Amino acid sequence: MTIKHKITLYSSLFFSGFYALIALFIVLSFAFVRAEEFKERLNEKALTTIRLLLNVKEVDNDLLKIIDKNSIHKLYDEKTLVFDENFNLIYSSLDDTKINWTTSDLELLKTEGSFFKKEGENEIYGIKHLNNEKQFYAIVSANDNYGKSKLRYLTTIVIITFLVFLLATWLFTYTLIKRQLKPLDEFHTNISQINDLHIERQLTTKANSKNEIDLLSIEFNQMMNRITEVYNLQKDFTAHVSHELRTPLLKLSAQVENQLLQQKGVENIFLKSMMQDIAQLNELINSLLLLTKNNQKNTIEQETVRIDEVLYTAFEKITNEFKDISIDFSIEESIIEIPELLEVKASTNLLEIAFSNLIKNAYLYSDNKKVQITIYQKNEQLLLSIINTGKSIAENAEEILFKPFKRGKNALDSKGLGIGLTIVKRILTNFGFSIGYNYSNNSHQFLIKF
Known part of the structure; x- marks a missing residue:
């Protein structure tokens, strides 16, 4: 998960959680107020019933039931019971609703004075009332349908607003973070374009800016300047040493050749082995010089070249060097009909070196001396x-193949410098091409994308 997404997620969770706590507090507060308000209504109902029953002589049970039935403050699903001090029922409202009461409830009223509890959808309130030095007990049960409907409505509104707030918070936070971190994305893009071919690239900065990204870019540019200086010194050193080594090697090679000519007809294994070693050193020096020159992208002249023509030139040189090589070359029919598809912008000489190295590599590590090439x-x-058959290189082949002086386990018994594929990679990358490697079913494949 990116920093951008993490900040968005954590910010959204924080504000949404904070809003959820506020919403929960509002709903619980309203529920508490509703319960207290309904409790008060039940208390008034109980006291009113007892007072009418005991204090108004004209009101009997039947009249009180009529009053209850037509009261403007009638409670939903309401039932009222009144008991005397001996727990005898002296009044019950005309209602089919039942109150599950016990003597222990009345005993609780006698000691506590009141109680409030829930039973299903109904809420029950009991109260003790003293009248003419006599104790009376009233139990009222009812359902606060109106208050609960308001609570449900409030809860629905709170949930909907929470979801809207959650979405709005996420969108706003993501948009804000994305805009604020846009310079960081540009910083990442610019850094990703810096490699050994573009080591001198500088990041764009704003003068006198206090932005952290700009300050980081300035420091990064200064660091890259120091790295570039060291890199160029190393590159120049490699080039100078390679040039200086070529002269004594040429002299040594000439002397060995003279010795071989003088001993014509005589088998001298030592001198022949020395000549092979000198040739390998020359190849290494030429490769190092080629790598050094290939790092200087601006000095390479590009032209329009045809892939097939460069390959044919490479075939000619390879077949002269390796007489037993078998090359199976084919071009897709749709490409043959449009020859312009084979044209790319590159250097003919460097592209020929890259192709030759790949074909030579495929030949040397093939188990049947056959190389299959397809465009x-x-x-x-x-x-x-470019495909050849042979045993596996290594499990981490992609990591070592294109690194200098790295060789796979299938090359331990063969001669080589371990730098050929590095040169191929550098040349192709220089022209904006890419190369990948794949091994499956005993076949090695190098795939170049132009």
Whole structure:
């Protein structure tokens, strides 16, 4: 998860949680007030019933029931019971509703004076009342349908507003964070474009800016300047040393050749081995020089070249060097009909070196000396596939193949410098091409995307 998404998530959770707590407090407060208000209404109902029953002589049970039935403050699903001091029932309202009461409830009223409890959807309130030095007990049961409907409505409104607030908070936070971190995205994009071919690239900064990203960019540019200086010193050192080594090696090679000519007809294994070692050193020096020059992208002249023509030139040189090589070359028919598809912007010489190295590599590590080369098109992109059969290189082949002086386990018994594929990678990357490797079913495949 990115920092952008983390900040958005945590901010949304914080504000949504805070709003949820406020909403919960409002709903619980309203529920408490509703219960207290209904309790007060039940208390008034109980006291009114007892007073009418005991203090107004004209009111008997039947009349009191009529009054209850037509009261403007009639409670929903209401039932009222009145008991004397001996717990005898002296009044029961005309209602089919039943109150599940026990003697223990009346005993509780006698000691506590009142109680309030819930039973299903109904709420029951009991009260003790003293009249003419006699104790009377009233129990009223009713359902606060109106108050509960208001509570349900409030809860619905709170839930809907919470969901809207959650969505609005997330969108607002994400938009705000995305806008504020946009310079960081640009910083990341610019850094990702810096490599050994673009090491001198500088990040764009604003003068006198106090923005943390700009300050970081300034420090990064200064760090890259120091790295570039060291990198250029190393590159120049490699180039100078390679040039200086070529002269003594040429002299040594010439002397060995003279010795071999003088001993014509005589088998001298030592001198021949020395010549092979000198040739390998020359190849290493030339490769180092090529890598050094290939780091200087601005000095490479590009031209329009045809992939197939460069391959044919590479084939000619490879077949002269390795007589037993077998190359199976094919071009997709749709590409043959439009030759312009084979044209790319690159350097003919460098591209030839890259292709030669790949074909040579496929030949050297093939178990049957056969190399299959195919040019085809996929998703409107030109591809070049080079395949050979042989044993696996290593589990982490992708990580070591294109690094200098790194060799796979299948190359332990063969001669090589471990720098050929590095040169291939550098050349192709220089022209904006990419190369990948895949191994499956005993087949090695290098795939170049132009």
